Amino acid sequence: MKTISIIGLGLIGGSLGMRLYPHHHILGHDLMKRSMEEAVERKAIHEALSFNDAVAKADLVILAAPLSKIPELVERAAPFLKPGAVLTDVGSTKSKICAAMRTHLKPGQFVGGHPMAGTEHRGIKNAQIDLFDEKTFALTPESPEEEEAAKKVKELFKAIPLTWVSLSADEHDLTVAYTSHLPYLMSVLIARASMGATKNLPHLREMMGSGFKDTTRLAGQNPTLGRDLCLSNNQNLQTAxxxxxxxxxxxxxxxxxxxxxxxxxxxxxxxxxxxxxxxx
Amino acid sequence: MKTISIIGLGLIGGSLGMRLYPHHHILGHDLMKRSMEEAVERKAIHEALSFNDAVAKADLVILAAPLSKIPELVERAAPFLKPGAVLTDVGSTKSKICAAMRTHLKPGQFVGGHPMAGTEHRGIKNAQIDLFDEKTFALTPESPEEEEAAKKVKELFKAIPLTWVSLSADEHDLTVAYTSHLPYLMSVLIARASMGATKNLPHLREMMGSGFKDTTRLAGQNPTLGRDLCLSNNQNLQTAxxxxxxxxxxxxxxxxxxxxxxxxxxxxxxxxxxxxxxxx
Structure with missing residues (x-):
């Protein structure tokens, strides 16, 4: 039984909290008071704290905030991390985040992480206790100290049936450009092509079957998240x-x-x- | 109760037969004897006949053969069609097929058709009685006589809960270029991009989640069918x-x-x- 802090109580943070709740003492912080209350109600966290306190009390800090906010949260958390504690994250691109970790934290204090799971819905209200079960969880250790930190994360997550993948941050980002970001962007472009054609094709909507629905599902995801994904992995996405x-x-x-x-x-x-x- | 002949007892012809079986007398023909036997066993047809007999005895002939074969079947069927009977088809592009109908049949004897349903599986063994329920069925009448033929088709299909769409063959083909053929081709290209990248990315496979799976589902369909779809709608697909x-x-x-x-x-x-x- 360890103390785990989750910073950012949305779909990912909330689901992870619900899953780990019976096994560890879970602390949480979110910018929105309502999300913290709902996280307590839904048994995603045992206790809501300030950012500084949540970081200071944890054996493991998980940054589950929006992708573009994570680097600055790494910097903010660094001075408060207690000795022997590890910081990780769930951001879906890793190079920039791991660079921030290497700048602001000491070797052994961190490892980059990315669970390959999610839905098109957002927020603690859509959290699911089994969101990560049987899914892949990528970690990006690139030194013996980061390998040690990775071991600690795996140990604390051992109650969840996960497939662990270990790869460098750069390899991670190039891989997800093909498995995730290119499919997203193409899904957008398939939907968009029909958008341009609709004026002259009044029956377009009635003729859309399950194939169109499946290939454009990703295009329906949150556009702010979509933008952050694309821009945080810009070069690799352009390669793909x-x-x-x-x-x-x-x-x-x-x-x-x-x-x-x-x-x-x-x-x-x-x-x-x-x-x-x-x-x- | 009318006599309906289905030429081509695959997934589409078989499913349609199973659905209409309780309401009409269903005759069937297929190049493969085994498919005719299985169609009788699965109650998709009451009786298997030769092509000529099946055409000659029917009030409605439905050509459900592979797309590229339909124009020649139209020509072959024309001399045997009985007075007052109607010929239609289920081909997924319509311009070439309707041109063949206009060449070989008399006004009132035909109308082009296309049910917007299917699966990635093939053959009578994968036929499903409810494949068309609540789906869209497109007809392409372009003259008062073709409108009359369309009415007869709708009348014979009235037991199936369908949304009917009426549009010209050209409009149909441009519409499905956007709703069906472009999504298929893009699905192929998303899968293919990762194929090129796999040598340098050993963890590619483990990192493929539900988004990749959904956007590439269409890429898994039968390549011969895929080729025929693309080439039969070549110009419109290039426009899309x-x-x-x-x-x-x-x-x-x-x-x-x-x-x-x-x-x-x-x-x-x-x-x-x-x-x-x-x-x-």
Missing amino acids: IAQLRYSLSQVEWLLENESRSALELLLEETAGWRTVLFEE | IAQLRYSLSQVEWLLENESRSALELLLEETAGWRTVLFEE
């Missing part, structure tokens, strides 16, 4: 877009030349790749 | 791709210039559009 543009040009060439067999081969290769990915 | 390329360049410009507020505005506008689309 360039990769997609290359295949797009290839496909356009095949369409223009009506290359039946080459087009089928490309589609077959891709369908095969996807099958491999999602086979157990 | 051009529209998407325009937005892609816009987004890339915003990323390169780190235009926070303009990017958020674009994402917000798109999220809003999607909400409107899927609100009841």
Whole structure:
């Protein structure tokens, strides 16, 4: 039984708190008083405290605030962290955040983290106790001291059935550009193309089936979060877009030349790749 | 109670047969004997016949063969159609098929059709009795005689709860380029981008969450069908791709210039559009 502080009691922070509540003493802080009250009501935290007190009393501090706020919270938390305590976060891009950790904290005091789970909904009211069960949790240790910090995080989270992945912050960010940020942006562009066409196509809405619905689901997520994701991983996202543009040009060439067999081969290769990915 | 013939007893033809079976006498034909047997076993058809007999005995003939085969089946069926009978189809692009109908059949003998339903699985063994319930069914009448044929189709299908949409073949094809074919192709390209990146990113697979899974679901569909869809709607698909390329360049410009507020505005506008689309 340790003391864990969660800074930012939204969907992610709240869900994590609910899951760890029976196993540890959970402290919490949020800018919104109402969120702290609801976190206590929903048994996501045992106690709401000020930012400084929450940090000072914890064996593990988890920064679960919006992505763009995390670097400054690292700096703010640094002076209050008690000896032997570890700070981590749940931000979905890691390079900038880990750079801030390395600037403001001592080796062994931190490791970057990112649980691969979420929904299109926000806030403590949408928190789910099983949001992380059977999901992947990435940690980004890049030195023996960060490896030690990672071990402490895993130990405190051991009640949750998680698949742990360990990789560098840069590799993490390039990977999620392909698995997460490019799909988001393309989802936006698929929805947007139809937006441009709607004036001349009065039956567009009635003709949208489950395929359109699935491919544009991500486009419905919170735009502020979407913007922060894209801009915090800007270079990698541009790399992934360039990769997609290359295949797009290839496909356009095949369409223009009506290359039946080459087009089928490309589609077959891709369908095969996807099958491999999602086979157990 | 009328006699309906279904030519092509796959997922679509089989599901339609199962649904209409209690209401009409259903005849069927398929190139594969095994599919005809299974269609009888699954109560998708009352009787399996030769192509010519199936066409000759029906009040309504439904061509449910693969998209690229339908125009030649129209020509083959034409001489056998009995007076007053109507021929329709379930092909997912309509311009070429309706042109073939206009060439080989008399006004009043035909109308183009397209049920907006399906799954990634194929064949009579995957047929589902409720595949079309509460879905959209598009018909493409373009003259008073075709309107009359459309009325007959609707009358025979009245046991199925469907939303009927009536539009021209050209408008249909441009609309599905945006609602169906562009999403499919983009789904392929999202999956394909990660395929190119996988060599250098060993943790790619573990980092693929539900967002990646949903946006690439369509990429898993049958590649031969995918090829036929794209090529049968080639010009419209290229128009839709051009529209998407325009937005892609816009987004890339915003990323390169780190235009926070303009990017958020674009994402917000798109999220809003999607909400409107899927609100009841």
